[in-house]
Amino acid sequence: MHLIADLSCPAMAALSEEVLLVVKRVRQRKQDGTLYLMAERIAWGPEGKDRFTVSHLYADIRQKISPDGKAKIQLQLVLHTGESTNFHFSNESTALRDRDAAKDLLQQLLPKFKKRANKELEEKNRMLQEDPVLFQLYKDLVVSQVISAEEFWANRLSLNNVDHSASNNKQEVGISAAFLADIRPQTDGCNGLRYNLTSDIIESIFRTYPAVKQKYAENVPHNLTEKEFWTRFFQSHYFHRDRISTGLQDIFSECAKQDEKGLRSMVVQGVKNPLVDLLSLEDKTLDEGYGSNSMAPSTSSANKTVKENSNSAIIKRFNHHSAMVLAAGNIGLSPRGPAVKIQEAIEYEDLHMENGKKTVALNLKKSDRYSHGPVPLLPQQYTTSQDIINSVNCIQQEIANYKPCLTQVMSSSTASSAIAALSPGGLLMQAGSQQAINQMVPSDVQGELKHLYTAAGELLRHFWSCFPVNTPFLEEKVVKMKSNLERFQMTKLRPFQEKIQRQYLSTNLTGHLEDMFQMAYNKFHAWQTRQMLRKT
Amino acid sequence: MYQTRTDKTTDETDTFPSFDADDDISRVQANREPQFTLSKCLDAVMVMGNSHLVMTRNNKLAIIASHCQESHFLYPFKLWKSGDGHGDDNPSTSGDGKYELLSVANDIMAEEIKILMSRTEVKGNQTDTLLAGSLAKALCCILFIKMLTGQEIKSRILVIKAADDCALQYMNFMNVIFAAQKQSILIDACVLDSDSGLLQQACDITGGLYLMIPQKIALAQYLLWVFLPDSDQRSQLVLPPPVHVDYRAACFCHRNLIEIGYVCSVCLSIFCNFSPICTTCETAFKIPLPQMVKAKKKKLKPST
Secondary structure (H helix, E strand, C coil), X not given: CCCCCCCCCHHHHHCCCCXXXXXXXXXXXXXXXXXXXXXCEEEEEECCCCCCCEXXXXXXXXXXXXXXXXXXXXXXXXXXXXXXXXXXXXXXXXXXXXXXXXXXXXXXXXXXXXXXHHHHHHHHHHHHHHCHHHHHHXXXXXXXXXXXXXXXXXXXXXXXXXXXXXXXXXXXXXXXCCCCCCXXXXXXXXXXXXXXXXXXXXXXXXXXXXXXXXXXXXXXXXCCCHHHHHHHHHHCCCCCCCCCCCCCCCCCHHHHHHHHHHHHHHHHHCCCCCCCCCHHHCXXXXXXXCCCCCCCCCCCHHHCCHHHHHHHHHHHHHHHHHHHHHHHHCCCCCCCCHHHHHHHHHCCHHHCCCCCCCCCCCCCCCHHHCCCCCCCXXXXXXXXXXXXXXXXXXHHHHHHCCCCCHHHCCCHHHHHHHHHHHCCCCHHHHHHHCCCHHHHCCHHHHHHHHHHHHHHHHHHHHHHCCCCCCCHHHHHHHHHHHHHHHHHHHHXXXXXXXHHHHCCCCCCCCXXXXXXXXXXXXXXXXXXXXXXXXXX | CCCCCEEEEEEECCCEEEEEEEECHHHHHHHCCCCCCHHHHHHHHHHHHXXXXXXXXXXXXXXXXXXXXXXXXXXXXXXXXXXXXXXXXXXXXXXXXXXXXXXXXXXXXXHHHHHHHHCCCCCCCCCCCCHHHHHHHHHHHHHHHHHHHCCCCCEXXXXXXXXXXXXXXXXXXXXXXXXXXXXXXXXXEEECXXXXXXXXXXXXXXXXXXXXXXXXXXXXXXXXXXHCCCHHHHCCCCCCCCCCCCCCEECCCCCCEECCCEECCCCCCEECCCCCECCCCCCECCCCCCCCCCCCCCCCCCCC
């Protein structure tokens, strides 16, 4: 309900929001004043002053409590943060009415805003639950006050909102045309029928027949329970095949009338899609009399028999039902013109001419470069061709007299020295004694190191994203991030280093982290000196 | 000073190992170990081959010598040429009661290497062996055996190498390595003289063992200790640990190994220095220049 705002009040003139309700003589903290309910917030200003002392967005309000039966007529608002505000309606005559009016309005408005606020929180919670790494990062950074929660969520929420909206656009489930028929009633033993209603069926009914949905919203839960509503629905003749308007007080008789109206308007509108419009396929002839006889074939029910009437009633209902199912399925689809539909029906993308992007042919001038291997690192020995010839001759002579002598391949001493070289600790086994670092460090230390890296990476990312420092906001942020980095190093990195030193792990696990921090500090100092030079 | 380039490849299958021995015996001989000749190397290979055949009845063996002009199957050669069961045209019992398969194998190997060496033409400028070709032949041999028996057999290739890497065979070599990897054929390497980057890569990619031997006269011992067990047994043994492989790419302009370089996005050729035109595909590139800082306009002060 909209009441005209009292424009004489200066506070109102300054507002650009729409004021929904003004209540005078409302006390807050023992002060007289006026309560204003606006489009997005509720506010209270003391009498005579022109500004609001109390103003809360609907999104912040968690609950409104209006205790009845007390001597004072009050309205209490509880915010998400836990604080509460009390409004005392002190106008003797209209206090109760005012309070109830405010309460009703709030009741209508709060649900709208509630969803929005909760959604963000829900989103954040969901993200933290789904990703344990993110959760750990959050704990490390925000809970220990290294960076603020807004900065943490600044980059992440926007990304995920995009994803989320994309996933929300997933396809909606269509409505089966037989959904009503699928509710097969079962006999209940003693002359009754049992209808099994699932939420899917209910949803289908609501989507197809918005009139029923409206009736539901109006009557449940004020007048009827859900069960009663559906019982009436199935009992009513609206549902049954032969819709004879009995004249009974049936909440659904209105629906029947609305359906008739809807059907008639649909007939008047005609079919939009030229491909399924059967009427346009008829011959357009001049009837008998060459057009001078203007007698359109009548489809009014006055000339028909009773049987024809009931048949036409069923057919009408059938058509109407189908039309509603289709309409419900097409909600949200943009209406497309007839030309577009015809175009889509006659063309296939695959059969079009190939008009791909113009490509440039690969033109290799020196393709043998690919097949040439790298130059060996060690210089090859140079041998003269004479040497080569000599050696080949030697070998040829040797082989000509070759006789395998397999019992004297080598002496036992050479064999044992070879075995010694191949045994653990021997000449050839040196590299194996170096254990991989991940086998020497216990896994909890490794896990901690990983967390440190993630947290440090996050901080460093914030730090480095400030450069180049163009705005005063970035300047502040850079200084803050630098202090955050120092704090992180002090509170997290140093204890970790001491811990691993105590465990006698000689490996330098945190060297790289230290390097990264040092780089950041160097950059900061360079920037700072440049700033100071610029100022002087 | 002797210089031979002979590679021996042995295929071992079910295991079917093929030895690829590439000897640069002469140089080795001149430098360090005078007793180690090609004959000694052949003996060691023979011992290894015999041991492998004796391990299980199903084991098969092939030995390929990789020479400068050809790769030659030292074993089995005659058997396949004249069909199986050739057997006893020349009964070559050694008279010492040895398992006949082994004695036949040894004799064939000795004969073949003599034939190979005798028909070598001496050219003074060739010093590279056809290692890639020998490996390819070994792969074909393995495939042939697989087709013959129709069963899946585990095979590996052992390369005994004395010569240096040949940069010209790089492409073929890499192709062979990847083919072996696809067929799950291990390539082991026993290097006598200097480290071979290509073989290190081959072993790393296919899952085989790479070993550089300090003492060449103990070659047989190293072969038996490290390369005789097949891949399943190797996981139970303490063997020399894998070496660090240098996978750096070589720049196209100098063929130097580089860690950070520039890659042309059109033809993917690697350069060590930036040049605005790629010399392989002649594409021109622009680099964004750093933004020029505009000089502040100085306001002319009105002269008083």
